[in-house]
Amino acid sequence: MDQLQIALAKDVLNEDAKQIASLIENQQHLCMSCPAFEEVIDTQMFGFSKKIEFAIAMDMIAEEKGHLMLSSLEKHLNDLYTDAFNSNKND
Numbered sequence: 001m002d003q004l005q006i007a008l009a010k011d012v013l014n015e016d017a018k019q020i021a022s023l024i025e026n027q028q029h030l031c032m033s034c035p036a037f038e039e040v041i042d043t044q045m046f047g048f049s050k051k052i053e054f055a056i057a058m059d060m061i062a063e064e065k066g067h068l069m070l071s072s073l074e075k076h077l078n079d080l081y082t083d084a085f086n087s088n089k090n091d
Contacts, residue, residue: 009060020044
């Protein structure tokens with residue numbers, strides 16, 4: 001696999017992560033605890049994790065980099081849930 005394909009794979013994964021984060025941020029004020037929203041997020045995160053696993057298996061990204069991308073997105077999601085919970089608690 002050449003360097004251009006590897007760079008493209010990384011760009012695609014980074015764009016996917018940004019889209020999921022954007023989805024979370026745009027919906028956080030509407031329905032963070034809504035089961036349908038949680039289901040969408042779970043599905044998006046599962047799909048992203050499978051893309052990460054595939055990229056690692058194909059040597060497009062290092063295993064550590066892939067796990068870092070996934071854990072960063074999970075941390076962002078957890079931070080938003082915490083913020084939403086604290087905001088609702090204070091209301």
